[in-house]
Amino acid sequence: MALALYKCRGAWSRAGRRVAAALTFTLLSFAVWSAPPRSEYEVKAVYLFNFTKFVTWPVAQPDAALQLCLIGLDPFDGRLSTLAGKRVQGRELQFSVITTESQAAKCQLVFVSKSEARRFAPLLDGLRGYPVLTVSDIPEFENNGGMIGLHSEGNLIRFSVNLKQVRGEGLDVNSRLLELAAEVIQ
Amino acid sequence: MIRRWRYWSIKVKLVALCLSVSLLGILLVNATLIAHQDKTLREQLANELQVTASILAEQALAALLFQDQQHLGELLNSLRHNPAIELACIFGEDDQTILARWEPLTGHCDAVDPVSSGGFVKGYFQLSHPIVSEGEQVGVLFLRSHLGDLQAGMARFVGVSLIAILGSGLLLLVITLRLQRMISGPVLDLSDTANRIAEKGDFSLRAPITNEDELGRMARAFNLMIEKIDLQNQQILQSHELLERTVAERTHELTVANRELEAFSYSVSHDLRQPLRAIDGFSQAIQDDYRDQLDATATHYLDRVRAATQRMGRLIDGMLTLSRVTRSTLNLRPVDLTQLVNEVAAQIQEQYEGMSLPGGINVQPDMRCMGDVELLRIAFFNLIANAWKYTSRNSERKIEVTAQAHNDGIEVRVADNGAGFDMKYVDKLFVAFNRLHAVSEFEGTGIGLATVYRVVARHQGEIRADAQPGQGATFIIRLPCSRQGD
Numbered sequence: 001m002a003l004a005l006y007k008c009r010g011a012w013s014r015a016g017r018r019v020a021a022a023l024t025f026t027l028l029s030f031a032v033w034s035a036p037p038r039s040e041y042e043v044k045a046v047y048l049f050n051f052t053k054f055v056t057w058p059v060a061q062p063d064a065a066l067q068l069c070l071i072g073l074d075p076f077d078g079r080l081s082t083l084a085g086k087r088v089q090g091r092e093l094q095f096s097v098i099t100t101e102s103q104a105a106k107c108q109l110v111f112v113s114k115s116e117a118r119r120f121a122p123l124l125d126g127l128r129g130y131p132v133l134t135v136s137d138i139p140e141f142e143n144n145g146g147m148i149g150l151h152s153e154g155n156l157i158r159f160s161v162n163l164k165q166v167r168g169e170g171l172d173v174n175s176r177l178l179e180l181a182a183e184v185i186q
Numbered sequence: 187m188i189r190r191w192r193y194w195s196i197k198v199k200l201v202a203l204c205l206s207v208s209l210l211g212i213l214l215v216n217a218t219l220i221a222h223q224d225k226t227l228r229e230q231l232a233n234e235l236q237v238t239a240s241i242l243a244e245q246a247l248a249a250l251l252f253q254d255q256q257h258l259g260e261l262l263n264s265l266r267h268n269p270a271i272e273l274a275c276i277f278g279e280d281d282q283t284i285l286a287r288w289e290p291l292t293g294h295c296d297a298v299d300p301v302s303s304g305g306f307v308k309g310y311f312q313l314s315h316p317i318v319s320e321g322e323q324v325g326v327l328f329l330r331s332h333l334g335d336l337q338a339g340m341a342r343f344v345g346v347s348l349i350a351i352l353g354s355g356l357l358l359l360v361i362t363l364r365l366q367r368m369i370s371g372p373v374l375d376l377s378d379t380a381n382r383i384a385e386k387g388d389f390s391l392r393a394p395i396t397n398e399d400e401l402g403r404m405a406r407a408f409n410l411m412i413e414k415i416d417l418q419n420q421q422i423l424q425s426h427e428l429l430e431r432t433v434a435e436r437t438h439e440l441t442v443a444n445r446e447l448e449a450f451s452y453s454v455s456h457d458l459r460q461p462l463r464a465i466d467g468f469s470q471a472i473q474d475d476y477r478d479q480l481d482a483t484a485t486h487y488l489d490r491v492r493a494a495t496q497r498m499g500r501l502i503d504g505m506l507t508l509s510r511v512t513r514s515t516l517n518l519r520p521v522d523l524t525q526l527v528n529e530v531a532a533q534i535q536e537q538y539e540g541m542s543l544p545g546g547i548n549v550q551p552d553m554r555c556m557g558d559v560e561l562l563r564i565a566f567f568n569l570i571a572n573a574w575k576y577t578s579r580n581s582e583r584k585i586e587v588t589a590q591a592h593n594d595g596i597e598v599r600v601a602d603n604g605a606g607f608d609m610k611y612v613d614k615l616f617v618a619f620n621r622l623h624a625v626s627e628f629e630g631t632g633i634g635l636a637t638v639y640r641v642v643a644r645h646q647g648e649i650r651a652d653a654q655p656g657q658g659a660t661f662i663i664r665l666p667c668s669r670q671g672d
Contacts, residue, residue: 043253050251053319088320156253176248180257 043157044150045079048111048135051148052088054174055166057108058131066091067106069098071123072113080111101126112136112146121145131170142185147171151182158182196373200366201359208358209351216347223343227336231270231311235331238268239315243327246276247317250285250325258286266290272310273330275300276317281326293330300326309333372401376408389416448509455505462502466495497631504633507564508618511640516558523553523562523598527587530567534574545583553589555596556667557645565641568634569600569661575628576604576659595647595666603658615651638663 052066066088070080074097084095096107101123104110110132112120117138124134124145134141135148142149142162147169149160160183166173178184194202242261249257262274265288274288275295287295300314312330316323372394379393389412393405469491473480480488531547547570570585577583584603589596607615607622614620618636638661642649645665653659 047252050248050319053251054248086320159252174248176245177252180248180252180254 040152040157041076042079044137045076045083047150047157047159048080048109049083049086049088049093051133051135051177052093052109054177055109055133056172056174057133058170064091065094066108068093068095069104069107069110070095070113071098071104071110071116073115075113104132105130107132109133109135112138112141114138127169129169133166133171142183153182161185195370197366197370200370201362204362204366205355205358208362209355212351212354216351220340220344220347224340227339228306228311231331231333231336232313235271235311235313235329236315238265238271239313239327239329242274242329243315243317246286246325246327247319250276250278250317251319253285255285262286262288270331270335271329272332273298273312273328275328277326277328279324285325295328298328298330300328303328306333311336368397369401372396372405376401376405380408383412389419445513448513451505452509452513455502455509458502459499462495462498466492466499469495501631501633504631504637508633508637508640511561511564511637511644514558514561516561516644518556518558521555521557521559521562523555523566523589523596524549524551526559526563527553527566527570530563530570533567534571538571538574538578543577543580543583547585548587550586550588553587553596553598554667555589555598555665557665558641561641561644565638565663566600568638572630572634573600573602573604573659575630576606576623577602578604578628580604592664595664598663598665599660600663601658601660606653606655606657606659608655609653612651612653616649 048068052068057066068080068083070076074080081095083093086093096103098104098107098110104123104127108131110123110127112123112134114137116123116136120136120138120141121144127134133148134146135150136146137150138146139151140149142160142165145165147162147166149162151158151160159181161173161178161181162185163173163178164186191199242265246258246261248254249261258276262276265271265274271288272291273293273295275284275298276286277283277300278285281301284295289295304313305311310330310332312328315327315329317325317327375396376393379391383389383391392409392412395402395405395409469488473485473488473492477485527549531549535546566587570587573585574583577585580603582603586601587598588601589598591597605623605628611622614622616635616639619632621630621632623630639649642663642665647663647665649661649663651659651661
């Protein structure tokens, strides 16, 4: 006995209610993030860690540690060192504070502290040709040769990606991350 | 319904049997299919929702990590394309903080516990999918789907099943009605043949043999049985015919012999009369013509000779009467018995004038029957004459002739208060020349009752007697009143 089953696509009457509900939702979605309040650099540290999950480095040694480096004065109050030892994309995260661009070239991600606001250009020049993701909260960082810039919008921390710069160094950023970016410079 | 089972015809029984078994099978298969379909649909729903949840969780991961609530909201908003999903919530890593909600209907994320609620609950299917980053859970996606599609699908499936059951039931009915003839046909043929044989008694009928199974064997055995019965019937008929023929032959021989005997006895009696008349006539001539020459002794002897010849004459008369009663053709007519008996009584009173006593003969009025009036007259003459004779030594004579209806005939009783007789000699009563009393006591030839017996016998009647010595005798005659005799 062959009994065909047809999936019923009914319930059109619900469509109207759904539209209304969608409007309600939109209003709700602007509600305050109800997580316990965190300091700006606490959030930024988490962001740095999360960036490593969505960026693909050219394959060198798959097992090699993923170097997270800080250049300039530490605004994180030592929090970045707590990230060390975590594993991302199968690689162990290591943290080091660096001072020179030659050191920076060995890193996978370099956070440029605001203390370097006036002298980050030579650093970036020195990193040219190296697959190093550069992140900073220096204003206009991404428009001046940097890759990801962080900026505050009220209590929210947003980021912009200079995709051209990122791809130019052989790195790739997951599209999910780009979707969240405030601005993507092509 | 089951109680009436034994009244059903074999045809109906076969159809009912086949249909019930087949329908039971079909119902079982359908029930299994429906159960399986329900399970499959539920699994399908669960899988689809699981896939949706997986995709959503992956898409939500980045937004969750970067706390982009707007993006999460937009993500859940895309669920409007799947009308089955009634509620969707994204919780933070603490499983409690609601980061985004999709509540198109009445459900609320606040009422949801993403940790413990999953599976089919109260008309819903819901699941919680962890959002994992690098092996670490960073949030939970909760989805709830209503079962409308599933129920509609099941309803459709059950509907189609019912149609299929009905359809196959009808088809089965048609097939069963056709196939049952294979079994019920020979049985019906057999019972039909048996019925016709029983009703018409026609043993030439045979049950048709259509196949070689047990029914065929039964029909064959039945035919064999009928054949044997037929054969035995013919044998019985043949022997019966043979017997009839033998009986007819014997009867004929007997009749011829009887007739010869009667003719012989008639001619003997008739021929005996002539010499007897001569003896009597010449004895009288001697007495008349030679009276002077004869002494008293000779005259007495001659008286004795004449008395003997006269007695012998009466014997011969009796024998002739008996012979006539036997030989004459029976002429059956309605007879007024009362009148007949009265005439006979008058004749006897006249004949035996010397034996008159106080009292007389009582005859019941209006007695009628069928019979030969001459023969009946002889019979009743003998009976009443006997009664008259045997009451002649009484001080009072009382003879009663009464009748009453008996079956389809009449029972006539001739009762007297005469000498009677001992019942142990009753067997000799109706046999010719047997007398229960001496001639010196009561005169008689011993032929009278034999004649009565013959007359009654020729009327297909019965006669019996009831008596006690000194208490009188009663003769009971039963005569059929229909037109038949001999």
